[in-house]
Amino acid sequence: MTPTVRKGEFAARVIGVINAGSSSLKFAFYEEERRIISGQVDGLGSQPAAKASGQDGEALEPPNLGRKPPTTPSQVLPVLLPWAKEMLGGRRLAALGHRVVQGGVRHTRHERVTPDVK
Structure with missing residues (x-):
């Protein structure tokens, strides 16, 4: 099934x-x-600084960390996501994934995090 694209929207997610x-x-x-x-x-936790680049490696104005900068990665998301939405223009964010590197000896390949995996 091909998604319907309205004027001003992008087909790719x-x-x-x-x-x-x-x-x-x-x-x-x-x-x-x-x-x-x-x-x-x-x-994070000391002197946070942000940087960003576009598809050709050109520097972009990074997310503004505000007057009270984040001290943990989870505090970055409320700043990052609105910035990303603006930078993406009319493109729709279809999914957001997180890289987890804590697999130990039982989980050595890419896999979906499910209740069993946890």
Whole structure:
């Protein structure tokens, strides 16, 4: 089934990926297999700084971390998501995934996080 595209809308949907660490949050947004926005917020808990780039590597105005900057990766999301929505224009975010790297010896490949996996 082909999605209906109205005037001003884009047919391709966007997939977002985040990778939260102990003091940073990296992010990327893809349209099909093409990365269209990427960046990171480093220095969480000390001196946070954000940077972002577009699909050709050009610098973009990064998310504004505000007067009370985030101190944890989870505090970055309420800043990042509205910024991303603005940067994506009319593109629709279809999904947002998080990279988890805590698999141990039982989980050594990509897999969906389900109640059994937890």
